[in-house]
Amino acid sequence: MASKWSRRLDWAEGRVDMTHGSGGRAMAQLIDELFVAAFDNLLLAKKNDQALFEVPAGRMVLTTDAYVVSPIFFPGGDIGSLAVHGTINDVAMAGARPLYLSASFILEEGFPLDDLRRVVESMARASREAGVPVVTGDTKVVERGKGDGVFITTTGVGVVPPPVVAPSGDRARPGDVVMVSGTIGDHGVAILSSREGLAFETSIESDSAPLHRLVARMVEVVPDIHVLRDPTRGGLSATLNEIAQQSGVGMVIEERALPVRGQVTAACELLGLDPLHLANEGKLVAITDRRHAQKLLDAMRADPLGAQAAIIGEVIDDENRFVQIETTFGGRRILDWLVGEALPRIC
Amino acid sequence: MASKWSRRLDWAEGRVDMTHGSGGRAMAQLIDELFVAAFDNLLLAKKNDQALFEVPAGRMVLTTDAYVVSPIFFPGGDIGSLAVHGTINDVAMAGARPLYLSASFILEEGFPLDDLRRVVESMARASREAGVPVVTGDTKVVERGKGDGVFITTTGVGVVPPPVVAPSGDRARPGDVVMVSGTIGDHGVAILSSREGLAFETSIESDSAPLHRLVARMVEVVPDIHVLRDPTRGGLSATLNEIAQQSGVGMVIEERALPVRGQVTAACELLGLDPLHLANEGKLVAITDRRHAQKLLDAMRADPLGAQAAIIGEVIDDENRFVQIETTFGGRRILDWLVGEALPRIC
Numbered sequence: 001m002a003s004k005w006s007r008r009l010d011w012a013e014g015r016v017d018m019t020h021g022s023g024g025r026a027m028a029q030l031i032d033e034l035f036v037a038a039f040d041n042l043l044l045a046k047k048n049d050q051a052l053f054e055v056p057a058g059r060m061v062l063t064t065d066a067y068v069v070s071p072i073f074f075p076g077g078d079i080g081s082l083a084v085h086g087t088i089n090d091v092a093m094a095g096a097r098p099l100y101l102s103a104s105f106i107l108e109e110g111f112p113l114d115d116l117r118r119v120v121e122s123m124a125r126a127s128r129e130a131g132v133p134v135v136t137g138d139t140k141v142v143e144r145g146k147g148d149g150v151f152i153t154t155t156g157v158g159v160v161p162p163p164v165v166a167p168s169g170d171r172a173r174p175g176d177v178v179m180v181s182g183t184i185g186d187h188g189v190a191i192l193s194s195r196e197g198l199a200f201e202t203s204i205e206s207d208s209a210p211l212h213r214l215v216a217r218m219v220e221v222v223p224d225i226h227v228l229r230d231p232t233r234g235g236l237s238a239t240l241n242e243i244a245q246q247s248g249v250g251m252v253i254e255e256r257a258l259p260v261r262g263q264v265t266a267a268c269e270l271l272g273l274d275p276l277h278l279a280n281e282g283k284l285v286a287i288t289d290r291r292h293a294q295k296l297l298d299a300m301r302a303d304p305l306g307a308q309a310a311i312i313g314e315v316i317d318d319e320n321r322f323v324q325i326e327t328t329f330g331g332r333r334i335l336d337w338l339v340g341e342a343l344p345r346i347c
Numbered sequence: 348m349a350s351k352w353s354r355r356l357d358w359a360e361g362r363v364d365m366t367h368g369s370g371g372r373a374m375a376q377l378i379d380e381l382f383v384a385a386f387d388n389l390l391l392a393k394k395n396d397q398a399l400f401e402v403p404a405g406r407m408v409l410t411t412d413a414y415v416v417s418p419i420f421f422p423g424g425d426i427g428s429l430a431v432h433g434t435i436n437d438v439a440m441a442g443a444r445p446l447y448l449s450a451s452f453i454l455e456e457g458f459p460l461d462d463l464r465r466v467v468e469s470m471a472r473a474s475r476e477a478g479v480p481v482v483t484g485d486t487k488v489v490e491r492g493k494g495d496g497v498f499i500t501t502t503g504v505g506v507v508p509p510p511v512v513a514p515s516g517d518r519a520r521p522g523d524v525v526m527v528s529g530t531i532g533d534h535g536v537a538i539l540s541s542r543e544g545l546a547f548e549t550s551i552e553s554d555s556a557p558l559h560r561l562v563a564r565m566v567e568v569v570p571d572i573h574v575l576r577d578p579t580r581g582g583l584s585a586t587l588n589e590i591a592q593q594s595g596v597g598m599v600i601e602e603r604a605l606p607v608r609g610q611v612t613a614a615c616e617l618l619g620l621d622p623l624h625l626a627n628e629g630k631l632v633a634i635t636d637r638r639h640a641q642k643l644l645d646a647m648r649a650d651p652l653g654a655q656a657a658i659i660g661e662v663i664d665d666e667n668r669f670v671q672i673e674t675t676f677g678g679r680r681i682l683d684w685l686v687g688e689a690l691p692r693i694c
Contacts, residue, residue, distance in 0.1 A: 023581025024685040048516050049437045057404035063397035064449035066487045092398045102411035104500045140413045146495040153451045169395050234370025254676035323533035336373040
């Protein structure tokens with residue numbers, strides 16, 4: 001079919017310019033030929049400034065995240081797939097079934113159109129594989145030197161299916177069991193290894209993945225999981241400390257129980273980092289009543305994304321809200337939040 | 348109450364640094380002391396990565412927009428109030444009642460904390476006045492020179508009340524009447540006049556305002572408005588051309604019927620711009636069956652934000668989908684989309 005646009009977009013050599021954000025003809029063409037084509041669904045194709053869909057009565061979840069990861073392409077993914085997975089995961093962590101995504105792009109003048117196309121097509125693929133369409137969006141362009149290639153903000157909506165008691169960070173109770181769905185630190189190491197100037201090589205890929213199907217299995221066997229959270233920025237240590245603060249409890253984690261790949265341990269030793277501070281993008285922490293722990297662990301391990309799930313510790317009574325770690329050498333130390341800026345722009 | 352944070356945020360002299368985006372303690376403090384305090388609602392205060400709320404069964408609307416306006420403070424508003432109004436308006440243009448907003452911030456290292464606080468407090472005020480709370484959010488920080496102070500992406504959800512037939516850009520029909528809710532070009536002129544190096548003075552303020560209450564009045568008297576859209580980026584000309592494309596129709600607009608302030612006309616003559624290309628942030632275009640036009644106009648004029656509403660033209664049969672303008676001198680010209688980049692970062 002002949003294009004209705006008089007000028008062709010030059011995918012090979014072209015670059016984003018200010019006209020792509022001006023609200024005029026060039027923007028309309030970019031939306032038509034890239035975004036509407038790649039995301040390919042009827043709601044977006046309507047080209048209204050909003051998407052309209054039917055929902056059942058009940059509990060709805062809304063979540064948003066900006067993605068500024070650098071570099072935008074990394075082993076195991078890119079900013080596009082990450083923006084889809086990350087937001088699906090934040091919806092899923094409420095025990096919810098993700099329904100729809102929105103996507104907003106802030107592009108820097110001069111960004112290669114070919115890179116933009118790779119990012120958008122990766123995003124579309126991730127969205128298709130997860131079964132969660134991108135139904136509305138927005139594009140802005142800022143001058144060269146006022147942005148960094150591409151930033152993406154994705155927002156997700158979902159519904160909590162009726163029998164599920166929504167997990168929440170303030171529901172951890174002393175005696176509860178703390179579990180993680182797999183190896184930690186993979187995403188962080190993958191990003192660090194792809195940054196210029198870091199002198200180490202690894203075959204570690206980002207664990208970026210959508211966790212909604214794993215969560216659906218989990219809430220099916222245990223409809224009342226107390227807490228679910230994905231340990232992204234700040235790693236497992238930040239996530240556990242946040243939950244301890246919200247719930248007013250302490251925790252004891254067993255270092256030897258933590259699933260960590262050998263290459264991640266090695267990279268961390270080299271860089272002076274702790275895998276507990278590294279971001280994950282395809283893992284979750286679950287905190288549940290001890291009675292349900294084995295059942296939940298079995299359900300997690302039955303899913304490809306939870307095959308290496310493990311019980312890593314327990315929730316205790318502690319008015320100081322400390323997260324303690326029982327080291328492999330037998331001692332205990334306080335697992336503090338990351339202080340400082342060791343790992344900027346990890347997601 | 349004593350802060351639970353050991354270090355105080357220095358609002359007067361402090362600046363955003365990379366630790367505010369790292370997922371650690373500094374980020375948690377900024378979220379606590381600025382975002383949770385300003386937006387002040389129970390859903391956000393839960394500090395989960397998502398907000399959970401009840402919705403009735405029915406038609407839901409999702410919309411998102413990135414705001415990169417420059418400068419961030421301008422006559423009549425700032426990037427914070429604009430981000431609230433703009434997204435509320437995109438929800439309202441589906442005939443929907445806005446329920447909740449999410450907000451994601453991309454901050455540049457070095458951005459003054461005091462400016463951030465002004466923006467967030469303005470956003471909170473706009474949200475409170477509109478009765479649409481910000482219930483979830485995200486903050487990222489990028490290095491100096493990789494952003495521009497602050498970018499905000501807001502996403503809105505809303506519900507279309509049962510008797511309303513959702514307006515949509517593809518529902519304009521030959522014979523329909525085209526209306527606008529008030530003066531055009533105010534936002535564009537306000538932004539341009541506040542840019543450095545533009546040698547003109549004006550007392551024009553941005554028209555930035557939330558239109559959901561005006562829309563509620565309108566759908567109450569005419570539940571089946573064919574099209575509603577807010578003429579933002581690209582101005583009235585882009586909006587009318589988009590609708591003509593979507594609906595497969597033409598339009599004839601009467602130049603003399605367009606409400607334009609004298610100062611806006613004067614500024615446009617000075618700058619060589621057309622008010623029809625200038626962004627508006629508190630105006631809407633309505634297209635309705637001729638039978639309902641007077642009733643709808645009366646309803647619009649009864650609202651403070653529609654006091655200067657006017658009928659500006661009609662929809663015609665035209666396979667070329669041209670938007671024509673009948674000039675005050677009696678001729679007709681094609682009203683084209685803005686070509687080029689005359690007005691970057693207007694919203």
